Amino acid sequence: MIDLKTGEIIINSDLILSPKLSLEEFKKTRYYTGQDEKMYMSIGGPHKIDGRDFYISLYFKDSFLKEVSLAMDSPLIKEWNNEPKRKEIHVNI
Numbered sequence: 861m862i863d864l865k866t867g868e869i870i871i872n873s874d875l876i877l878s879p880k881l882s883l884e885e886f887k888k889t890r891y892y893t894g895q896d897e898k899m900y901m902s903i904g905g906p907h908k909i910d911g912r913d914f915y916i917s918l919y920f921k922d923s924f925l926k927e928v929s930l931a932m933d934s935p936l937i938k939e940w941n942n943e944p945k946r947k948e949i950h951v952n953i
Contacts, residue, residue: 874889891904913932914932916930
């Protein structure tokens with residue numbers, strides 16, 4: 861679930877992405893597998909959010925979560941390089 865008021869993205873009971881999430885807190889989760897802290901960190905997947913499957917990447921700066929990248933995994937997208945179709949599907953969720 862995505863809470864638009866708080867900015868929280870609830871992946872599941874053991875991972876809630878929040879502007880307050882620190883790198884040290886993330887390192888204590890099962891999703892941290894030694895990823896390079898200076899790059900976007902993929903956390904595997906797909907993960908179900910609001911009934912849809914997403915691949916998730918996180919970026920930390922100054923030890924706090926700064927960016928979350930969500931890429932929807934959909935059978936409607938046959939080729940990820942079909943940018944117009946991918947945008948259409950993402951906009952209509």
